[in-house]
Amino acid sequence: MSTSVQVPKFPAKFSLKPTFNITTFSETQFVMDAANAAFKAEQNSKYGVYAKYSIMALLFLIGFFSNGGFFLGLLLAIIAFVVLTGVTTFLNYLRKKAYDKMNQAQWDHTLDTAYKVSEVINGKGYGFGDWTFFCYNSNGCVYGDMKQGDICGLSKENIKEVMIEHVHLGSTSVGKSESKTKGSISGSSIHWGNGFSTNSGSYKGKTVTTSIENTTNHYEWRLDILSNFMEYPKISLLFADDKEGEAAAKSIYAVLKPYINCYK
Known part of the structure; x- marks a missing residue:
């Protein structure tokens, strides 16, 4: 990165190449x-x-x-x-x-x-799978689109609200059934073989079917940044439901969320 690159003034919408080379x-x-x-x-x-x-x-x-x-x-x-x-x-x-x-x-x-x-x-x-990226510090943030080359920069004063949510996307289930026959046989003569059976007594039994189902719930971390900048009033970020995704979403939330002075 060239040392001649300077931090642009926010808020602003600008192009990637002339601003950051x-x-x-x-x-x-x-x-x-x-x-x-x-x-x-x-x-x-x-x-x-x-x-x-x-x-x-x-x-x-x-x-x-x-x-x-x-x-x-x-x-x-x-x-x-x-x-x-x-x-x-x-x-x-x-x-x-x-x-x-x-x-x-x-x-x-x-x-x-x-x-x-x-x-x-x-x-x-951070980079995202839709070819966008998001950078931030304690003074504001930058959101860019690699395909279009457009960038939005917000200062901390422009950010009016930051919302974080653990979103349930749905669930998938995998099931398995097992059948077992339990019973008893009484009588004087029983023969099994050659594809047939004979029984002079009686057979009593029942079939028990056991169903086992494993359900997996799917989540993602969603972060919405609301601002008073007309060009980009809302920036939405999606993070995976893992330790890294959770840590990233909560870190951005903690740094950028506006401070509300209750005693003002």
Whole structure:
């Protein structure tokens, strides 16, 4: 980070590059290289599907109009389907790998930006999965969008309320049932074998079914920052329901929440 970068005056809405000398995704070479590779992999995957069915149709027609007729055409089409399915599966694998690399490049650049901005304002920073970042200190905060390159800066005086909530997203259940038969047999002769049974007495019993269900509840930490800045009246942040997410949300809440003087 260049030492010439100065902390801008808040509140303000400004652009990422001229203010902090940091590029957006479209201006960052390694991110664009990964994005272009993902685009090419996507195109190759689509072309592979088109080629697959075109070759199948062509081979079917060749076989159909030859001496082999319909069955030869069908056989050739099936062979082409089996072989080319392997090719398209491999192309889909390459597409997934390319998109994973692109997402990783965008994530790395988002985290790097959060770190650099937090250094400028002498605070802490976090990156988020929607390619936004948030940095803060005791004097205010900065919220930015890596795709658009827009940044909002708020001073502590602009922040009118900070709300934190542990939100229940829903639950998932996994169940299992087990059945057991309990009973008794009375009589003088019982035989089991060869798929049948004989009993000169009587059999009494019942089947007991036990159901076991495990339910998992899903939560997230949600932080809302309300301000009197017209450009960004509300900033919403989502954190994972783990120790790190909880600590981050509560730390931001504690630092930025406005002080209310009850004796004023």
